[in-house]
Amino acid sequence: MRVPGSLFLAMASLVMSLTVAVAVLxxxxxxxxxxxxxxxxxxxxxxxxxxxxxxxxxxxxxxxxxxxxxxxxxxxxxxxxxxxxxxxxxxxxxxxxxxxxxxxxxxxxxxxxxxxxxxxxxxxxxxxxxxxxxxxxxxxxxxxxxxxxxxxxxxxxxxxxxxxxxxxxxxxxxxxxxxxxxxxxxxxxxxxxTTETGYVRNYRRDPYGSYDPLGGYYRPESRPLFPVMHEDDRLPPKAEVLGFRSPHGAAAVTQSALAAQGVVELAVGESHYTVVHDPGLDTGWVFHNPDQQPIDPEALRFGAEGVSGSGIEGLAPVNAFEAMWFAWAAFYPDTLLVDGASP
Amino acid sequence: MTARHLRLATLVRTRHQWGALAGIALGYTLLYLWLSGDLAGGGQGGVWAIFPAWARILEARAPFRFEPVGLIELGPLVWTFSPLNLLLALLLGLLVGLNGLAAWRLWRAPRTCGLRGSGLGLLGSLPALLAGGACCAPLLLVWLGLPLAGALAGLSSWLLPLALLLLSLGLWVMTRRLPRQG
Known part of the structure; x- marks a missing residue:
């Protein structure tokens, strides 16, 4: 079968542009x-x-x-x-x-x-x-x-x-x-x-509400503005969770559960993950811990590079971020949730 | 001068009528600027202004909504100042004021004349207010909540032209019914 010259050129340029795009990003x-x-x-x-x-x-x-x-x-x-x-x-x-x-x-x-x-x-x-x-x-x-x-x-x-x-x-x-x-x-x-962004905005005001004290759009019970693909009422819509995704599935831990437990051990799919609360920054660090290596909360240290200490070395870190619950559940409807009493 | 010009001129002849027009136009302008987010809280009590972004004067951040060129603090208020947004707000305010005066005149006219007011013009002021909120400042959307917010966000680029059309149409319909002499 003969491929017309113009079609060949178009395909070649598409492949080349994609290669260039992947190279720059x-x-x-x-x-x-x-x-x-x-x-x-x-x-x-x-x-x-x-x-x-x-x-x-x-x-x-x-x-x-x-x-x-x-x-x-x-x-x-x-x-x-x-x-x-x-x-x-x-x-x-x-x-x-x-x-x-x-x-x-x-x-x-x-x-x-x-x-x-x-x-x-x-x-x-x-x-x-x-x-x-x-x-x-x-x-x-x-x-x-x-x-x-x-x-x-x-x-x-x-x-x-x-x-x-x-x-x-x-x-x-x-x-x-x-x-x-x-x-x-x-x-x-x-x-x-700095506020020297090249644009003029009222940087003293958050148009959506306030986190200190919680108000406006950020109130935990307030409804989202736009429809979502999946709804989940296990938590109030705007409750803050620390979420992470892995090849084995997604999981979320509420801030209160993480702060109360210090170290949260999680079976996600067929593997195991450990979430460590950082009391200084009030956030969490997530590690893939397939062998369920024991971690002593008392031996953990927190510094510029995050968390270190006995049991942490050798574990692969997993990216995690805070999110409003409704959004996390909308993207990851099968997510595991730790909201207090038990995983 | 056409008959409609004459009728329009009869709307604002006295000092009271000029005052009413100015009051409505200014009030609407401030409301529009507030709902669109150009005028907001956050001021720390001072009075000062800086204009660091004149180069962006014609830069649109949404349909019929332009980049601010300066920041003006007026006591508790902060005004992110865009000359074009202000002109647009004043134009809308003027049209709302004229609609209000025309509606008032028709309402006050003797019933026997068969004159009736038109809500069209004043109804036209609403899309502009919604456009202000729907386009760039979520304040109004937060108040309105679902499901109106999502729908308005998609329609936001049409709301302001719709407001101008309705306000102009309302004024045209009402001035046709006005007697030539006040």
């Missing part, structure tokens, strides 16, 4: 974590969020200042990252207006993202491209797009659901959603994102 050819819904179902559930593409502008040239000049309130929420020897805090009241910061940490290009409607902060390696806000939502969650291929990436999935990189998974890095007081205590030398 580090991805994994298949998502590291099973996705509950088909890509078609996910695409069908995407809806307009109101602003158009880039109507919520990502920060592409972030500026930073010293912690002593930041003037943040102790209980103010920040998204913190410690990576490649660089420590930075991104105040939530700035990210609520921009949702993505295209930054560079120790020479590595990364995107720090935050979705106020699902209360989720995630970091991604972005290679030579940048990420932007598509203006679309999936399960109320920010749908990002990459400027190399225009593929669409729901933030919580980290998997492209449309575009040339459909089905590929982004490479994540751990960020911590905590208060300024806690972050500064752990990392006194941290740099802080």
């Amino acid at each position: 580090p991805t994994q050819p298949s998502p590291p974590v099973p996705v509950a819904d088909s890509l078609e179902a996910l695409r069908a559930a995407v809806r307009a969020g109101g602003p158009p593409k880039d109507g919520i502008p990502a920060i592409d040239a972030p500026r930073f200042q010293a912690a002593s000049e930041a003037g943040l309130a102790p209980d103010e929420r920040v998204i913190g990252v410690h990576h490649n020897g660089v420590t930075r805090a991104y105040p939530q009241r700035i990210l609520v207006w921009h949702e993505i910061v295209n930054d560079e940490l120790g020479g590595e290009p990364v995107s720090i993202s935050y979705c106020p409607l699902t209360g989720t902060a995630l970091g991604f390696r972005r290679g030579d491209t940048t990420l932007g806000v598509s203006g679309r939502l999936l399960n109320s969650n920010l749908v990002m797009y990459d400027r190399a291929t225009d593929s669409e990436w729901p933030q919580m999935l980290g998997v492209a659901i449309a575009g040339p990189l459909v089905g590929h998974g982004l490479d994540e890095l751990r960020v911590v959603w905590t208060t300024w007081q806690r972050w500064q205590a752990r990392y006194p030398e941290t740099q802080v994102l």
Whole structure:
């Protein structure tokens, strides 16, 4: 069979452009974590969020200042990252207006993202491209797009659901959603994102509500704004959980259960995971612990690199992030939930 | 000058009528700016202004919604100032004011004349207010909740043109029914 020259050229250029795209944006050819819904179902559930593409502008040239000049309130929420020897805090009241910061940490290009409607902060390696806000939502969650291929990436999935990189998974890095007081205590030398973003916004006000005290959209009992693919009433819609996904399944632990138990052992699918509460940052660190290696909570130490101590060494860390329960359950309907008494 | 111009002119002849028009237009403008998020709380009591982003004056962040060029603090209020958003809000406010005056005149007119008011014009003010909230500031959506919020978000780009159309149409219908002399 003869292939027409023009068709051959078109196919070759498509393959080449995809190769170039994958080279500029580090991805994994298949998502590291099973996705509950088909890509078609996910695409069908995407809806307009109101602003158009880039109507919520990502920060592409972030500026930073010293912690002593930041003037943040102790209980103010920040998204913190410690990576490649660089420590930075991104105040939530700035990210609520921009949702993505295209930054560079120790020479590595990364995107720090935050979705106020699902209360989720995630970091991604972005290679030579940048990420932007598509203006679309999936399960109320920010749908990002990459400027190399225009593929669409729901933030919580980290998997492209449309575009040339459909089905590929982004490479994540751990960020911590905590208060300024806690972050500064752990990392006194941290740099802080300034309000010199290139845009004019009212950075003193969160248009959705308040985390201190809890109010507006962030109240645990308040309803989400947009329909979701799966509903689960085991917890109030906006209850905060620490979630992680693994090849064996997804799991979530409520903040209160994690704080009360200190170390949570979880059988997920046919494997085993350990979640360690970090009392300093009030977050959790997750490890794949297939041999159920015993961990002594008293022997754990918390520092700049996270948690260390007897039993932790040799375990593979798993990325985890805080999320509102309704959003976590909407993306991962089969999730395990630890909400207090028993796993 | 056409007959309609004459009728429109009779709406605002006295000082009271000018005052009413200015009051309604200004009130609506402030309400629009508040609901669209340009005007909000967060001020720390001072009075100052900076204008660092004049280059973005024509940059749209949504249909009929433009990037602020400056930040103005007025006591407890913070105004992210966009000249084009302000002009749009004033235009809408003026149309709402004229609709209000026309509706008032028709309501006050003798019943025997067979004159009736039109709710169309005032109804037209609602899509603009909703557009303000639906487009970029979620405040109104948070109040409204589901399922209206999702629907409004998708329609947001049509709400403001719809408001302008309804307000203009309402004014046209009412001025046709107005007597030439007040």
